[in-house]
Amino acid sequence: MADDKNSKRERFREIKKLNNKMYKLYTKESKRKNIPESEYLTAMRDPSNIIEFDNLQTYFYTDAGTVKAVDGVSFDIPMGKTIGVVGESGCGKSVTSLSLMRLLQGPQGQITGGQIRYNQLNKKRAVDITKLPIKEMQKIRGNEIAMIFQEPMTTLNPVFTIGNQLDECIMLHNPKMDKKK
Ligand SMILES: Nc1ncnc2c1ncn2[C@@H]1O[C@H](COP(=O)(O)OP(=O)(O)OP(=O)(O)O)[C@@H](O)[C@H]1O
Ligand SMILES: [Mg+2]
Secondary structure: OHHHHHHHHHHHHHHHHHHHHHHHHHHHHHOOOOOOHHHOEEOOOOOOEEEEEEEEEEEEEEOOEEEEEEEEEEEEEEOOOOOOOOOOOOOOHHHHHHHHHOOOOOOOEEEEEEEEEEEEHHHOEEEEHHHOOHHHHHHHEOOOEOOOOOOHHHHOOOOOOHHHHHHHHHHHHOOOOOOOO
16 A cells, blocks of 8 residues: 555656656746747648648646647648548647647646648748747738637637627737727
């Protein structure tokens, strides 16, 4: 019995140690400034694709251990096509989409491996979304890539009018637009 408790405590300590190490690593990474383009510029495997998921790994470092929510997912989205991702509940569809949007809940949720290549046509370049500085990502998010979240009933805030919430989004992406317009 005492042994059992000790091994549990030992396991918990090991998890905690790994998580702290990972949080530190990724927090430091997210705070880096002046990241050179060379770190996130890439080339599409096939330029007729708009998105290429390549061996994506997205893990959650939780108190109960590491959850490998997405572990080696690869697929392409060809330009002008619609792709449906189908799978049982909990298989990682939402986490794959949140990785593309770079909206994972940090510091627990982290893209730990692979690439998400985005054919950024307006800039005539391809970028690895997983390596993009957050400032660059904010320009893409909502303007070039958007997401309709699961559970729409929890997406809108009942305290504000729908108009208010739609306006907020438009204003955020068009800072020069005046309120009246
Ligand atoms: N914040 C989190 N912390 C820990 N584990 C998580 C977290 N978010 C998701 N997961 C785990 O990641 C796995 C994939 O979850 P995901 O939400 O992507 O599934 P899904 O395919 O979208 O399922 P559904 O069809 O029910 O929407 C699940 O095992 C889930 O428990
Ligand atoms: Mg989902």
